[in-house]
Amino acid sequence: MTPRTEKTAPPALEPEHFRRLAHDAVDLVADYLGGVGALPVFRPMTPAERTTLMQEPLGAVGVGPEAVLERFRTAILPHAMGNGHPRFFGWVNSPPAPIGVVADFLAAALNPSCAGGDHAAIYVERAAVRWLMELIGFPTEGSMGLLVSGGSAATLVALTAARHRAAAEDGWNVRTEGLQHGHPVLRLYVSPDGHSCIQKAAEILGLGAQAMHKVATDENDRIDVGSLRAAVAADRAAGMRPFGVAASAGTVGTGAIDPLGEIADLCAAERLWLHVDGAYGAVGAALPTHRARYAGLERADSIALDPHKWLSVPVECGAVLVRDGWLLRETFSLVPDYLRTQADRGFGGLPWYSEYGIQQTRGFRALKLWMTLQHMGRDGVRDLIERHLGLAQHLAELVDAAPDLERLGHVELSIVCFRYVPADLKGDGRALDALNKRVMEEVQASGAAFLTQTTRRGCFALRACVLHYATTESDLVALLDTVRKTGERLAAES
Ligand SMILES: *Cc1c(COP(=O)(O)O)cnc(C)c1O
Numbered sequence: 001m002t003p004r005t006e007k008t009a010p011p012a013l014e015p016e017h018f019r020r021l022a023h024d025a026v027d028l029v030a031d032y033l034g035g036v037g038a039l040p041v042f043r044p045m046t047p048a049e050r051t052t053l054m055q056e057p058l059g060a061v062g063v064g065p066e067a068v069l070e071r072f073r074t075a076i077l078p079h080a081m082g083n084g085h086p087r088f089f090g091w092v093n094s095p096p097a098p099i100g101v102v103a104d105f106l107a108a109a110l111n112p113s114c115a116g117g118d119h120a121a122i123y124v125e126r127a128a129v130r131w132l133m134e135l136i137g138f139p140t141e142g143s144m145g146l147l148v149s150g151g152s153a154a155t156l157v158a159l160t161a162a163r164h165r166a167a168a169e170d171g172w173n174v175r176t177e178g179l180q181h182g183h184p185v186l187r188l189y190v191s192p193d194g195h196s197c198i199q200k201a202a203e204i205l206g207l208g209a210q211a212m213h214k215v216a217t218d219e220n221d222r223i224d225v226g227s228l229r230a231a232v233a234a235d236r237a238a239g240m241r242p243f244g245v246a247a248s249a250g251t252v253g254t255g256a257i258d259p260l261g262e263i264a265d266l267c268a269a270e271r272l273w274l275h276v277d278g279a280y281g282a283v284g285a286a287l288p289t290h291r292a293r294y295a296g297l298e299r300a301d302s303i304a305l306d307p308h309k310w311l312s313v314p315v316e317c318g319a320v321l322v323r324d325g326w327l328l329r330e331t332f333s334l335v336p337d338y339l340r341t342q343a344d345r346g347f348g349g350l351p352w353y354s355e356y357g358i359q360q361t362r363g364f365r366a367l368k369l370w371m372t373l374q375h376m377g378r379d380g381v382r383d384l385i386e387r388h389l390g391l392a393q394h395l396a397e398l399v400d401a402a403p404d405l406e407r408l409g410h411v412e413l414s415i416v417c418f419r420y421v422p423a424d425l426k427g428d429g430r431a432l433d434a435l436n437k438r439v440m441e442e443v444q445a446s447g448a449a450f451l452t453q454t455t456r457r458g459c460f461a462l463r464a465c466v467l468h469y470a471t472t473e474s475d476l477v478a479l480l481d482t483v484r485k486t487g488e489r490l491a492a493e494s
Contacts, residue, residue, distance in 0.1 A: 028072075087475045090444075095468050107367040158320050166273070170241070187235045191217050264300070276297055276300040286378070307319060317365050320357070396416050405483070451463060451479065
């Protein structure tokens with residue numbers, strides 16, 4: 001055996017070998033993206049397939065990259081999550097924009113750390129985040145935004161800044177003191193439909209779940225501002241320290257948008273931080289005909305917005321937008337000596353992203369956002385959202401017209417909640433919950449379509465979220481046919 005040199009030993013790959021391998025991978029991906037609509041949406045894994053993947057030992061000797069790619073083709077590709085399929089309506093998971101797939105490859109090839117410095121990736125992120133702000137009408141002057149893993153990380157960054165500001169206003173520094181000095185209990189106001197990541201952030205920040213004051217919502221699942229005002233007053237009277245409201249611009253369950261303008265007024269009057277969870281729905285503000293529904297979004301202190309949801313940027317790509325860029329830097333900046341740079345000297349560049357958030361080494365997420373947004377243009381973004389809103393309205397009409405389907409609640413964005421109601425089970429809530437849960441599970445396993453669940457007014461609801469750029473009206477018909485056939489079969493069996 002001839003010893004391999006540093007140029008041929010893995011992970012090195014001869015340039016021509018890399019070219020062939022990458023071309024093979026491109027062919028595989030192009031075939032997959034082009035043909036995914038003809039495949040089952042989802043294919044559950046067999047116990048043997050799961051075990052094989054989980055237990056596979058690492059070989060002592062490396063294998064050729066072709067064999068590794070072949071393993072991907074046979075063991076992984078057939079068991080994709082399903083969100084690339086036009087009949088996938090689960091959760092809030094979009095397909096990848098094809099140009100975003102290419103962008104991830106290009107970003108990996110450069111492999112920069114976007115902690116900061118004077119290299120192109122940094123300025124790409126500045127531009128792409130500014131485009132997001134402009135699309136939804138968030139102020140670009142004095143504000144700051146950065147890309148993170150998703151809405152959960154964005155919420156954590158935003159609420160860290162909110163906590164910092166509240167402490168500073170009360171004359172103490174949470175960065176030096178921590179939460180060890182018996183300050184009044186900080187309170188954050190949320191809707192019961194607010195995303196679980198808000199509570200997670202409160203827990204991580206040391207505020208505890210006790211910080212969460214869940215306020216009442218109206219019949220369309222929007223925060224009731226009267227109840228919010230009363231909650232803040234009651235907490236103040238009890239000696240607590242209200243510090244923020246986490247409102248939603250599109251709840252994950254139903255797409256409800258809280259009355260952001262009224263909440264912004266209250267926050268201004270009470271000096272509360274207004275965080276808007278727009279992980280799913282904030283990009284809907286890009287649509288001029290829908291902008292009025294979001295009035296007040298532009299007054300938020302912070303927004304979480306996930307380009308990896310409605311904008312189809314491949315995961316992971318979340319954004320946190322903060323109105324006061326100085327405050328965000330004050331919240332996070334901690335620059336060790338070895339990283340100290342000077343603007344416009346050497347590698348310096350702009351203030352580093354690592355001063356505005358949690359991460360030091362940061363991936364080149366911006367490239368996929370930058371390329372996807374350029375491919376769509378502003379009008380393309382609006383067109384995508386408008387089409388999805390229209391498809392959701394159409395789905396709601398199909399449900400309303402079906403005697404054996406019942407819509408559960410208002411359709412605000414691209415989410416429709418409903419259930420299967422056979423004539424002989426009308427009025428039997430327990431039986432309908434059980435039946436619809438089984439319908440969901442069987443539809444998921446069938447591969448014909450995919451939807452998930454939520455709870456509406458105590459009822460189990462089937463939940464369909466339209467998020468695929470290639471979904472058509474016939475896919476909606478196919479979804480409802482699958483639900484109905486599955487429901488009929490299960491009802492007949494029991
Ligand atoms: C997805 C989602 C989140 C969480 O974001 P991740 O990207 O999953 O971390 C928060 N809020 C809403 C409304 C969401 O849809």
